[in-house]
Ligand SMILES: CC(=O)SCCNC(=O)CCNC(=O)[C@H](O)C(C)(C)COP(=O)(O)OP(=O)(O)OC[C@H]1O[C@@H](n2cnc3c(N)ncnc32)[C@H](O)[C@@H]1OP(=O)(O)O
């Protein structure tokens with residue numbers, strides 16, 4: 472295989488075509504189906520963005536009403552999925568709970584024996600509707616409270632916060648949370664979406680592909696970094712400790728969570744928006760602790776290295792200011808990214824070829840076999 476070009480980590484390798492999402496890593500631009508993420512974050516509901524990612528166009532009012540009505544009706548979980556979430560050990564990682572719940576939901580899906588495109592689309596709708604219910608129900612149980620049933624009067628963003636707290640969220644929180652969902656909805660061939668597409672490309676079912684994706688998102692180099700940013704802030708403790716703490720970490724060649732990106736060579740445009748939201752929410756709550764810490768970290772890192780914040784850097788501070796606990800930051804990412812995963816899986820089904828690259832073999836060659844009793 473030595474005549475074949477090899478790129479470690481598949482850096483800059485184009486692994487397929489897609490009409491869903493465009494990233495300009497040099498300029499820091501992110502576009503869903505031709506619309507800039509800045510415009511969408513400001514002006515659309517998450518439901519509109521899900522429709523856009525799947526259908527390729529923004530819905531008109533009546534299309535959105537029908538779409539939202541169908542999605543809303545799908546929010547309750549199948550009883551065995553609910554029972555599973557209520558029976559998991561107390562110390563279960565919420566991403567493990569979500570991965571297992573998604574996998575079980577596939578068995579109880581009304582279309583479980585139908586892998587047609589139409590059935591897969593319905594499965595995608597059920598997952599977008601039910602992942603928020605799974606995450607909130609597990610967290611309520613974990614905190615020793617009864618789960619809160621979904622409220623059909625509320626948007627997906629409002630309803631998630633309602634199911635988590637049992638209270639209708641303030642308008643600002645609902646707006647900011649909706650924006651965060653829009654910002655995280657898709658990101659081209661990131662690791663979890665790629666995992667989903669590789670799985671889907673064997674023509675297995677949509678739940679299997681999403682289960683792969685949830686497991687992939689969990690890792691700290693990917694979606695798990697948002698929780699790790701808060702762990703880092705806790706370890707640093709105070710603004711005064713930012714410089715010595717970071718200098719020590721950098722000297723030990725540690726990765727600073729929430730910095731760096733495979734594609735962006737400048738600031739991630741989602742981080743720019745989330746920084747503003749983190750500031751605005753902090754100011755309103757008269758609690759700029761996270762914001763001040765994050766800004767001190769950013770300034771010190773950027774004084775030392777050409778490294779920029781990614782989407783995971785500010786998102787946790789936004790969620791924390793809404794009272795969302797840090798172990799839910801990565802599951803909240805999944806509440807949004809389920810939209811992108813399913814858009815990509817459906818696109819894969821429409822134009823499928825199995826994804827099967829090669830490895831550059833570096834192991835030994837031509838060894839002489841030695842039978843077991845002579846070794
Ligand atoms: C939703 C998301 O998935 S966004 C990404 C979330 N992940 C994180 O925030 C974890 C921290 N960041 C990282 O680990 C990386 O930047 C990744 C995984 C995002 C990208 O990885 P890669 O594209 O493989 O970049 P790679 O790790 O090769 O970094 C290139 C150089 O920048 C350095 N670097 C990259 N990110 C960081 C970081 N966060 N902290 C310190 N140094 C870093 C590397 O040490 C390397 O330096 P070197 O050339 O001197 O060895």
Ligand SMILES: O=C([O-])CC(=O)C(=O)O
Pocket residue numbers: 657658660661662733734781782
């Ligand atoms: O694109 C990536 O590699 C990671 C990322 O930012 C995302 O998944 O949102």
